[in-house]
Amino acid sequence: MGLLETTLAKIHPADRNARALAVAHQDRLTKPRGSLGALEDVAVRLAAAAGTCPAPLPVPAALAIFAADHGVHAQGVTPWPQEVTGQMVANFLAGGAVANAFAAQAGASVTVVDVGVATELPPGPGLVVRKVASGTADMTLGPAMTLDQARAAVETGITVAGDLVAAGARCLVTGDMGIANTTASAALICAFTGSDPARATGRGTGVDDATLTRKIETVRRALTVNGLPPDGAGDRPAGAAEALRLLAAVGGLEHAALAGFVLGGAAARVPVILDGVIAGSAALAAAAFSSAAADHCVAGHLSAEPGHAIALAHLGLTPLVDLGLRLGEGTGALLAYPLVAAAARVMHDVATFDSAGVTDKEAQAT
Ligand SMILES: O=C(O)c1ccc[n+]([C@@H]2O[C@H](COP(=O)([O-])O)[C@@H](O)[C@H]2O)c1
Numbered sequence: 001m002g003l004l005e006t007t008l009a010k011i012h013p014a015d016r017n018a019r020a021l022a023v024a025h026q027d028r029l030t031k032p033r034g035s036l037g038a039l040e041d042v043a044v045r046l047a048a049a050a051g052t053c054p055a056p057l058p059v060p061a062a063l064a065i066f067a068a069d070h071g072v073h074a075q076g077v078t079p080w081p082q083e084v085t086g087q088m089v090a091n092f093l094a095g096g097a098v099a100n101a102f103a104a105q106a107g108a109s110v111t112v113v114d115v116g117v118a119t120e121l122p123p124g125p126g127l128v129v130r131k132v133a134s135g136t137a138d139m140t141l142g143p144a145m146t147l148d149q150a151r152a153a154v155e156t157g158i159t160v161a162g163d164l165v166a167a168g169a170r171c172l173v174t175g176d177m178g179i180a181n182t183t184a185s186a187a188l189i190c191a192f193t194g195s196d197p198a199r200a201t202g203r204g205t206g207v208d209d210a211t212l213t214r215k216i217e218t219v220r221r222a223l224t225v226n227g228l229p230p231d232g233a234g235d236r237p238a239g240a241a242e243a244l245r246l247l248a249a250v251g252g253l254e255h256a257a258l259a260g261f262v263l264g265g266a267a268a269r270v271p272v273i274l275d276g277v278i279a280g281s282a283a284l285a286a287a288a289f290s291s292a293a294a295d296h297c298v299a300g301h302l303s304a305e306p307g308h309a310i311a312l313a314h315l316g317l318t319p320l321v322d323l324g325l326r327l328g329e330g331t332g333a334l335l336a337y338p339l340v341a342a343a344a345r346v347m348h349d350v351a352t353f354d355s356a357g358v359t360d361k362e363a364q365a366t
C-alpha cells in the first residue's frame, strides 16, 4: 500500500454522537437558540469531524500555497504570461502578496510548495521544492499528467499536511498559485459533476468575452479528448482509481496536491478551510477518493468564478463569506479563518444557562 491508500484508510466520517452532543451543547449556551446562525453549524461540523465535543480549538492555522503551471496555457485561456506563477512564488516568499498580508492578520503561518512550476526558481529559504514536473501537458491533446505524476502530487499534498500537523498546526488552509488554473478547475468540475463547460467556466483573472468563449471551447475539447463527455459523470465508476484518472486527465499538479492536502487533514482529523474554485475543484477529487473527506472541510468563501458554486453544491458545503473575491492564494479561506476559530471557541468558553444562572425560556416553559 502506498501513502495514498494508508491515508484513505485513516479517514473517519463525521461522528454522529459528537454531532448530537454539539447540537445539544449549543442549545444550553447563554444565547437564544440558533442566534449564531451559520457559526453554530460550523461548530457542530467541527465537533463531528473531530469526533469530540467540543472540537479542539483550530489554533494555530497553517496556510499551504501549492504552485504549478499548466500546458493548457498554450490555448490562450488567460492574458497572463506563464512566468507570473514563478514570480508570484518569489513574492510569497518575500512576504509581499495579499495572502501574506491576510495570513499575518489571521496569525497563520505560510508554506509555499513548488509542485510543478515551469520556470526555474532561485533556491531560497522557505520554499518547499517538490516539483513533480515542470508544469502539466496540454490537456486538449491528451492527459495533463501521467497517473504516476498525479499520484506523486497527491502524495506531496498528504505529506505537507502531515508535516504541518506534526509541527503543531490544528487548522489547515488551502492556497494555490498557477496561471491558467481556472481552466483546469472548470474541467475538473465538469468531469466530477457532469456540469456543462458553459456553466462551469468563468473569467478567471478577468478575461475578455473572446477569451471566455475560447476557454469554454478549450474545456469542452479537453473533456472530449480525454473521453469525459460533460454529461457523463454519473455513468463513470466512482472510487480512488477513477479519481486519480480524472485528476491526471484534466487537473493540475496543484489541484492534485490540494486533493492530497485535504485527505491529509481529514486523516489527521484537523479541519481544512477551502479557498476558492481551485480548492473546490480539488476537493471534488478528494471526495471521490474518500466520501468522508468533505466532512473535514469548511468552505471559507464563495469565489466569483461560477464553477465554484457548482463544486460546493456537489460537496454539500455552504460558503462562510461571499465577498466577490477571485484572487486565490488562500485569501478567501484566510478571511474565513477567524470566523471558524470563533465558532469553535464559543463551545469552550461560553457559559450555559445552568452555570451562569440565566433563566432559560425553554426550561421555564416545561
Ligand atoms: O480562487 C479562485 O476562485 C480564483 C479565481 C480566479 C483566479 N484565481 C487565481 O488566478 C490564477 C488563475 O487565473 P487564470 O485566469 O490564469 O486561469 C491563479 O493563480 C488563481 O490562484 C483564483
Ligand SMILES: Cc1cc2nc[nH]c2cc1C
Binding pocket: 080, 084, 088, 176, 177, 178, 205, 327, 328, 329
Ligand atoms: C498578479 C497575480 C497574482 C495572483 N495571485 C493568485 N493568482 C494570481 C494571478 C496574478 C496575475
